[in-house]
Every structure is written in C-alpha cells, then in structure tokens.
Amino acid sequence: MNLRDLVYGLYSRRVERKLDVAQGPKHIGVILDGNRRWAKAASSTAEQGHQAGADKISELLGWCEETGVEVVTLWLLSTDNFDRPSGELVPLLGIIEDAVTGLAATGRWRVHHVGTMDLLPDRTRAVLKEAEQATHGIGGLLVNVAVGYGGRQEIADAVRSLLYEHAGRGTSIEDLAEILDVEHISEHLYTRGQPDPDLVIRTSGEQRLSGFMLWQSAHSEYYFCEVFWPAFRKVDFLRALRDYAARHRRYGA
Numbered sequence: 001m002n003l004r005d006l007v008y009g010l011y012s013r014r015v016e017r018k019l020d021v022a023q024g025p026k027h028i029g030v031i032l033d034g035n036r037r038w039a040k041a042a043s044s045t046a047e048q049g050h051q052a053g054a055d056k057i058s059e060l061l062g063w064c065e066e067t068g069v070e071v072v073t074l075w076l077l078s079t080d081n082f083d084r085p086s087g088e089l090v091p092l093l094g095i096i097e098d099a100v101t102g103l104a105a106t107g108r109w110r111v112h113h114v115g116t117m118d119l120l121p122d123r124t125r126a127v128l129k130e131a132e133q134a135t136h137g138i139g140g141l142l143v144n145v146a147v148g149y150g151g152r153q154e155i156a157d158a159v160r161s162l163l164y165e166h167a168g169r170g171t172s173i174e175d176l177a178e179i180l181d182v183e184h185i186s187e188h189l190y191t192r193g194q195p196d197p198d199l200v201i202r203t204s205g206e207q208r209l210s211g212f213m214l215w216q217s218a219h220s221e222y223y224f225c226e227v228f229w230p231a232f233r234k235v236d237f238l239r240a241l242r243d244y245a246a247r248h249r250r251y252g253a
Contacts, residue, residue, distance in 0.1 A: 023245055024067055024068055024069070024241055024244065024245065025069060025197075025198035025199040025221075025241070025244055026068070026069060026070045026071065026195060026198055027069070027070065027071040027072075027073070027194065027195045027196065027197045027198050027199075028064065028069055028071070028072050028073070028197060028198070028199045028200070028201060029072075029073040029075070029197040029199070029200040029201070029212060029213055029216075029217065029220070030060065030072065030073065030074050030075065030200075030201045030202075030203075031075045031200070031201070031202040031203070031209070031210070031212050032053055032056075032057075032074060032075060032076065032203065032229045033202055033203050033204035033206055033228075033229055034053075034203050034204030034205075034227075034228030034229045034230070034231075035049040035050045035052065035053040035228070035229055035230060036049050036050075037049075037204060037228055038052065038053075038228035038229065038230045038231060039052070039230075041228070046088050047088070047091045047092070047095070049230060050091070050092050050095050051095050052230035053229045053230045054095050054096070054098070054099040055230075056229060056230055056232060057074060057099060057103070058102070058103070058106075059234070060072070060074075060232070060237065061103075061108075061109060061141060061143060063234055063237050063238075064141060065108075065140070065141055067238075067241060069141065070141065070142065070195075071141070071142045071143075071144065071194055071195065071197075072141065072142070072143050072144065073114065073144035073146055073191070073197060073213065074143065074144065074145055074146060075146040075149060075212055076096050076099070076145055076146060076147050077092070077093070077096060077115075077146070077147045077148055077149065078146075078148075078149055078150055078210070078211070079115075079116070079119060079148060079149065079150035079153050080150065080210075080211075082119055082148075093120075093121060093123075093124055096124070096145075096147055097123065097124055097127040100127055100128060100131045100145055100147075101127055101130075101131060103131065103143060103145075104130070104131035104134045104135050107135075107138065108138070108140065108141070109135065109138065109140065109141045109142070109143045110135045110136070110138045110139070110140070110141070110142045110143065111131040111132055111134075111135045111143050111145060112132060112142060112143065112144050112145070113128040113129075113131075113132060113144075113145055113147060113190075114144045114145070114146045114147075114149055114154075114190035114191055115146050115147050115148040115149035115150075115153075115154075115190065116148050116149070116150075116153055116157060117148065118148075119148045120147065120148045124147065124148075128145070128147060131145075142194070144190075144191065144194075146212075149190075149212075150211050151209075151211035151212060151213060151214030151215070152211060152214065154189060154190055154213075154214070154215065155185070155189075155214065155215055157188075157190075158185050158186075158188035158189050158215075159185065159188070161188040162176075162184055162185060162187075162188045163176075165188075185215070186215070189215060189216065191213075191216060196213075196216040196217070196218070196219065196220065197213060197216055197217055197220045198220060198221065198244070199220060199221050199222075199223060199240065199241075199244045200212065200213070200217055200220045200221070200222050200223070201222075201223045201224075201225060201237075201240050202222070202223075202224050202225070203225045203227055203228060203229040203232055203236075204225075204226075204227070204228050204229065205224065205225075205226045206224070207224045209222075221244050221247055223240040223243055223244065225239075225240065
C-alpha cells in the first residue's frame, strides 16, 4: 500500500464514521458511465474497460450492504447501446452475462432484470431469467440489473401492459381514461412494487440522466461524480452518501 492509498483509506473511514446510516438512501440508482474513456486513458481496449467496470460491481454492492441500502439499480446496457458496432456490443453482452451470473452465484443478493427482453439475444435473456430464478428466495439487498433499458421504453411498455390488462377485463378506452392516474402506470413499470430511488449516482462527469428511470426519479436526489466508473472508490461512494445526507428533501412541497 502506497502513501496515497493510506491517506484515502484514513479519509474514507473518517467520512464513514460521520455518516448517519439511518438517514441514508434505501434505493440507489447507479449509471455506470466512463468504461471506454477509462480504457482509453489507460491505453486499453473498450472490452477491457467494460470488464474493469463489471469487476467493480461487487465492491459497490458490498458498500451498499454496509451502509443500509436495500435496493440498487445498475444501468448496465441502454437501448441506445444497441447502435454500437457489433465488435464492441457482442463482447459487452458477454461481460454483462458473466457479471449477472457471478452476482447470482454469490448467493448474497436477489437479482431482478429491468428492461425490455425484445432487443436482447437469446443467451442474454436466458442468463437474466436464470439469475432471477436462482436468487428469488434470497433476502437482503435487491439488485436490479438494467439491461436493454430505456426510460421512455419503460413508460411505453407500462402503458401497453396497462392497456392489455384492461382490454382483458373488457374495460373500454373511455372508462379507462376516466379512472387513469399515475399509480396505474406505476403498477406496470419494470420496478413495480419497489420504492423509487432516493439517490441517483452517475460517474464520469456527465451531468444528465440519459433516460435513466425517468418516471421513478421524479423526486430523486442526483450526485454526479467526475471519476470514471472502473476507478470509482469507496470514498467516492461515501461522499455521495454524505452529500445526500446534507440535502433537505422536499418532494416538490
């Protein structure tokens, strides 16, 4: 351990001691951004950057467990990412499949897929379904893996599901329009039954949501971190929690 690591370790423990875990976020959404830029800065390939990002996930989940977080949503692949060249997309899907399989194999976390299955290859679909089934009865931290996820797509899918449900009941469009409210749509989101995220973290310095959990993040707090995702440290995570704790949430009031 070098001097820099020692200093960061001491600082990290100092920040952690001052945190009030009881007042911390219960659901954290994370936009894992900056894998390719990290790789470029390290003279590595995009695939190596994505692998380094995947290797960081278990560390993050461990930090979440230590600080009382109950739900984590990880944005691993957006619907827009399918426009990437196949030379990058195919290895990335393989890395995601291995990462999800690895999370399930630990037996520590309950894995739940959020996103559309329609765009995903058969193997990726199978891996996601197997991970959900294998971890269904596990308590503790719930890990949403957002693969093939887009916020607008989620809302469109929720409305479509709502319409199909009421069509099956024989409800007319006019009658549905009379009773429709936000809760009806919430009940058909990928995250139905879960609390909305209290805190959304995005790494890499970009200050936008890019469509992440558009519906659920209406009252979320946002934290934008300059560091690229593969270089994200525990001290960066704790700083996000400290920043969250210092805010007064008004929920629009």
